[in-house]
Structures are given as C-alpha cells and as structure tokens.
Amino acid sequence: xxxxxxxxxxxxxxxxxxxxxxxxxxxxxxxxxxxxxxxxxxxxxxxxxxxxxxxxxxxxxxxxxxxxxxxxxxxxxxxxxxxxxxxxxxxxxxxxxxxxxxxxxxxxxxxxxxxxxxxxxxxxxxxxxxxxxxxxxxxxxxxxxxxxxxxxxxxxxxxxxxxxxxxxxxxxxxxxxxxxxxxxxxxxxxxxxxxxxxxxxxxxxxxxxxxxxxxxxxxxxxx
Numbered sequence: 001x002x003x004x005x006x007x008x009x010x011x012x013x014x015x016x017x018x019x020x021x022x023x024x025x026x027x028x029x030x031x032x033x034x035x036x037x038x039x040x041x042x043x044x045x046x047x048x049x050x051x052x053x054x055x056x057x058x059x060x061x062x063x064x065x066x067x068x069x070x071x072x073x074x075x076x077x078x079x080x081x082x083x084x085x086x087x088x089x090x091x092x093x094x095x096x097x098x099x100x101x102x103x104x105x106x107x108x109x110x111x112x113x114x115x116x117x118x119x120x121x122x123x124x125x126x127x128x129x130x131x132x133x134x135x136x137x138x139x140x141x142x143x144x145x146x147x148x149x150x151x152x153x154x155x156x157x158x159x160x161x162x163x164x165x166x167x168x169x170x171x172x173x174x175x176x177x178x179x180x181x182x183x184x185x186x187x188x189x190x191x192x193x194x195x196x197x198x199x200x201x202x203x204x205x206x207x208x209x210x211x212x213x214x215x216x217x218x219x220x221x222x223x
Contacts, residue, residue, distance in 0.1 A: 009187040012097050014067040014198040016206035020059055021183055027052045028114070028157065035154060042130040046121070050217055053118045056111065058206075058213040065209065067196035069098035077104050097193035100171075103179075106164050113157055120150040122221075133221045 013021075027048050034045035063072035075098055099107055123138055124147035125131035135143050171177045182188045186198060 008191075009189055010097070010191040010193065011186050011195040011198050012069050012182055012188045012191065012193075013186045014070060014196055014206075015186065015203055016062065016210075017066060017070045018183055018186055020055055020062070024052065024055050024059075024114075027055065028161065032154060032158065038126070042126055046130070046132065049118060049121050050221055052114060054210070054214045054217040056115055056118065057216060058210050059111065061209050061213065062206065065205065067198060067202060068194065069196050075099040075104045075107065077108060097188065097191050102167065106160070106167060110157070110160050110164065113153065113160060117150060117153050117157060120146045120153065123147075124150045133223070 031045055031048045031052065034041040034048065062070055068074060122132040122134040123143050125135055125143050126147070131143070138146070168179050171179050
C-alpha cells in the first residue's frame with residue numbers, strides 16, 4: 001500500500017514580515033494599556049508610539065522592497081475580488097497565498113488608522129505634564145482638538161483589531177483555513193503558488209531598513 005504523501009509547505013511570509021506583525025501587535029496592546037493607565041505610564045505610551053511609528057515606516061518601505069507576498073502590489077484592494085469572495089461557498093474558496101481579498105481591506109484599514117493615530121499623537125497632550133514632541137509647532141487649541149481625535153481613534157483601532165481576530169476565527173471555523181499558523185511559521189500548506197524569498201540577503205536588507213526607519217523616527221521626534 002502506498003504511503004500518504006505529505007502536504008507541501010510553501011513559504012509565504014518572510015521572517016521580517018512576521019516579526020513586524022507580532023511586534024506591532026505587542027506595541028498596540030501596550031500602547032492601549034498604558035494610555036488607559038495614564039499618569040507616569042503616559043511616558044511609556046509615547047515611547048511605544050514611537051516604536052509603532054518606526055514599524056509603520058518600515059512596513060511602508062517593505063511594501064516595495066520585501067518578498068513576493070509582502071509587496072503592496074500583491075494585495076491591492078479589489079471590490080470585484082472581495083464580492084466574489086463573500087459570495088463563494090466554503091468549498092469553492094481554496095486557501096490562497098498571501099492576504100485574502102477581504103483580509104486586504106483589514107490590513108490597509110489598520111495601517112492607515114494606526115498612521116493617523118501616530119500623526120495625531122505627536123501633537124497631543126493630556127492636559128497636564130505630558131505632551132507630544134510636536135505640540136510646540138501648533139496652538140494650544142489645535143493640540144486639544146488633535147488630542148480629542150487621538151483619544152477617540154483608539155476605539156476605532158480596538159474595533160478593527162477585534163474585527164481582524166473575528167475574521168481569523170471565521171476562516172478557521174467556517175472556511176477551515178488556518179490564517180494564524182502561517183504568520184508564526186511563515187508556511188502555508190497545500191499552496192501551489194511560488195514561494196516567497198526568505199533568505200539571508202532579504203533578512204539583512206530588512207535589518208538595514210528597520211535601522212533606517214528607527215533613525216528617521218528618532219530624528220523627527222527630536223525636532
């Protein structure tokens with residue numbers, strides 16, 4: 001009797017993309033918690049915001065310099081693809097390489113809202129002794145307005161994050177597709193698409209770009 005053939009594994013997510021995803025997740029949770037704790041924790045809230053800013057800058061560049069499925073060109077939003085995906089039956093939607101049509105919207109929404117949160121955060125204040133590094137460039141009234149936007153936007157981030165988790169659960173329970181494990185291991189099972197590059201050269205490129213992103217954010221914060 002022939003032995004069952006092993007299901008092929010295909011590298012989809014390179015290590016830099018996976019590290020970005022999980023460090024960003026930790027950073028967002030930490031920022032949410034420290035923002036709620038207030039007081040002296042707000043100093044760490046701002047610091048974690050700078051880390052998130054560096055991560056977002058890195059991801060933007062990585063969207064043009066990363067591996068196959070990390071490139072923005074590989075998951076551009078498409079209303080037609082999204083509608084087709086929503087209407088399709090579970091057995092008619094095999095696991096896809098990279099982000100799904102619906103997942104694409106989630107990724108872009110989270111990145112854009114987080115970028116807006118950072119942009120308002122550098123101008124915000126807590127009404128007492130903690131304020132963003134760019135408060136000195138705007139009036140007090142403008143800083144107060146941006147502080148209000150910054151406060152209410154964090155609930156939008158929480159809602160998007162919850163929706164992201166719900167989508168992962170939906171795909172696991174209804175579509176029988178595991179989206180979490182590939183973001184841990186980098187590999188998807190039963191994918192016929194070409195694998196993504198995840199070699200030493202690509203990882204070294206990511207280290208250089210991450211260092212440059214951190215340096216740029218550090219410079220901007222110090223203005």
